[in-house]
Amino acid sequence: SYVLTQPPSVSVAPGQTARITCGGNNIGSKSVHWYQQKPGQAPVLVVYDDSDRPSGIPERFSGSNSGNTATLTISRVEAGDEADYYCQVWDSSSDHFWVFGGGTKLTVL
């Protein structure tokens, strides 16, 4: 089945830019979606279809996808952005139609 690989953790100082990667075989041919999850809460969609933002998500959140890597970029990081972030694709050939990466803990220093 299709595998998505994320770094376990990323650290960044407030005001800087955080980049969280999601690796997969030819992931650039798929649409990638990103979720933010804070402790004790359900995930929240922050980017869909590689780079689109749902209503209410700040422009500081952006995404890109090419080759074997998709990236979630968070500009001007704030303390409130500290959370776990998960990438996700839909893969019809996979047993798990909806495939998630293992998640990345973003720490704001």
Next chain:
Amino acid sequence: QVQLVQSGAEVKKPGSSVKVSCKASGGTFSSYTISWVRQAPGQGLEWMGRIIPILGIANYAQKFQGRVTITADKSTSTAYMELSSLRSEDTAVYYCARVKGAGSSWYDYWGQGTLVTVSS
């Protein structure tokens, strides 16, 4: 605005079953696809299965085949996930989520989660 409200926390014995509900409001329930995703303590998200209420069709991850049953009641706009033969490794928060998009799809609304604890 779509809302998914799940049933409350459960404590179950090993070998028993649990049934979690997910009541939807807003939108047209029968046109949704609802997935169930679980998250073990300190772990990531794991897709379990989905149901298309208007068709009454459910699909399951192979890992859960034979142990999970997902159903939907269109009259009450409620989806259910029943997991049987529970073991300690099934201790997790179980989420329902609405599928959005055609082809490559994502989850735009999530339930608040239901903690299921399996313990003797």
